[in-house]
Amino acid sequence: MNKPVCTSAFVLLLIFFAQMASAQQHKSPSPLAEDFSAKLTTTLSHMAADYDGVMGICVKDLTSEQTFSVNPDTIFPQASSIKIPILIELMRQTQSGKIDLNTRVDIHRDALVGGSGVLQFFSDGGSSISIHDLAILMILLSDNSATNLLIDRVGMNNVNSMLDGLGLRNTRLARKMIDIPAEQADRENHSTSREMAALLEQLYAGKLLDAEHTKATLEILEYPKESPLRAGVPENITVAEKPGSLNGAQCDSGIVLLQGRPYIISVMTTYNRVDGNAAITSVSRVVFDYFDRLAHSNSYGVRVR
Numbered sequence: 559m560n561k562p563v564c565t566s567a568f569v570l571l572l573i574f575f576a577q578m579a580s581a582q583q584h585k586s587p588s589p590l591a592e593d594f595s596a597k598l599t600t601t602l603s604h605m606a607a608d609y610d611g612v613m614g615i616c617v618k619d620l621t622s623e624q625t626f627s628v629n630p631d632t633i634f635p636q637a638s639s640i641k642i643p644i645l646i647e648l649m650r651q652t653q654s655g656k657i658d659l660n661t662r663v664d665i666h667r668d669a670l671v672g673g674s675g676v677l678q679f680f681s682d683g684g685s686s687i688s689i690h691d692l693a694i695l696m697i698l699l700s701d702n703s704a705t706n707l708l709i710d711r712v713g714m715n716n717v718n719s720m721l722d723g724l725g726l727r728n729t730r731l732a733r734k735m736i737d738i739p740a741e742q743a744d745r746e747n748h749s750t751s752r753e754m755a756a757l758l759e760q761l762y763a764g765k766l767l768d769a770e771h772t773k774a775t776l777e778i779l780e781y782p783k784e785s786p787l788r789a790g791v792p793e794n795i796t797v798a799e800k801p802g803s804l805n806g807a808q809c810d811s812g813i814v815l816l817q818g819r820p821y822i823i824s825v826m827t828t829y830n831r832v833d834g835n836a837a838i839t840s841v842s843r844v845v846f847d848y849f850d851r852l853a854h855s856n857s858y859g860v861r862v863r
Contacts, residue, residue: 588857595624598848602628602841609837611829616751617845618759618822626845630752633728634826637802638674638700639754639809640731640747645778645800646761647717648693648708649771659690663707671736675701697800698781702735709734724760726753751824754811758798758822762813779812786835787812787823790842801835808834814846818863819853821845 606613606628614629651657667682676699677687687695692708695701709717709731717731729749733740740746764772779798782788787799787810799812811824825841827834854863 590859591852591857594848594851594859595626598845599626601844602626605837605841605844609827610831611827611834613834613837613841614751614824614826615841616755616822616824618755619849620759620762620820620822621818625755627752630755631728631750632826633748633750634809634828635746635802635804635807636729636749636754636809636826637747637804637807638702638705638735639800639802639811640749641696641700641705641802642754642779642800642811643717643721643729643731643757644705644708644712645693645697645775646757646766647712647720648689649767649775650720651712651716653767653771657689657711659688659693661689662686663689663692663711669707669710670703671706671734673702673736675699675703677701677703693778694781697778698783700800700802706734721757724757724766726757729753729757749826751811751826754824754826755822758811758813758824762798762820762822776813780815785812786810786838787814787825787842789835789839790844791846795846801838803833803835806830808838810835810838810842814849816846816849816853819849821849 602615606615614632614634615627616630617626648657652659663686664683665677665680665685665687670678672678675695677695689711692704695704696708714731721729730747732745732747760766761772761775767775776798779800780796785799785801787801788797791797791814796815797812798815799810801810807828807830809826813822814820823842823845825838827837854861856862
């Protein structure tokens with residue numbers, strides 16, 4: 559007769575210990591840690607205010623879920639950073655079976671554009687490249703021709719529908735790469751630092767794709783490349799990101815895979831008199847220093863690792 563009571567007591571004990579463990583994982587930061595994070599908030603605010611142009615910043619601590627931001631909902635041109643959602647939609651359609659990454663695409667000059675990349679120098683009809691390798695060219699070399707070929711296959715509307723489904727309505731693929739008339743008509747690919755950070759957070763958490771395609775997407779974004787975020791982080795730290803640059807506007811969004819304290823960072827600049835990449839690197843360096851100290855310190859700020 560006592561067995562159900564014992565079972566109930568055991569279940570309640572398990573629940574108690576689970577709640578205690580959860581409370582430990584989500585315990586409030588120490589006053590010292592709060593002061594330290596407040597200093598980062600102040601520093602980023604000053605950096606954005608002192609910037610000769612307009613700057614937006616969104617940083618997300620993937621351990622504590624704390625966010626640091628300045629102008630996070632201001633809409634900025636994305637340049638090549640818009641290639642992140644294009645890659646995600648490509649992998650989403652690959653996962654569903656709609657696209658086969660091994661399919662080869664013939665390269666013809668009438669589909670090629672200038673700017674960054676190497677396909678623009680290929681001969682007319684002399685090569686065919688797999689869709690997978692077009693994605694590599696799009697992210698690693700920021701190849702604009704490869705990007706346009708991929709947009710033709712995944713569909714601009716499908717990219718935007720995917721973003722709508724995620725609630726990212728200020729992020730838009732509005733034109734192909736190197737479309738001067740579209741630029742002159744104010745049709746820019748755009749987003750906010752908050753939305754690009756949210757997109758990357760969901761990718762990292764495996765909420766956009768299955769495990770296989772999440773891993774494949776992150777691996778492509780992790781390929782080493784010169785970028786302002788990368789320049790602010792030590793070479794031994796992996797960064798999954800994609801920068802973008804236009805005349806008067808530079809941005810970069812990525813995941814910094816710092817062991818023990820991974821974080822997401824998105825920095826956007828526009829109305830730039832000079833190249834904004836140096837300013838993005840400065841923000842990246844300040845943010846990395848903050849997380850690096852957290853990763854190697856106890857709650858009193860004593861370095862223990």
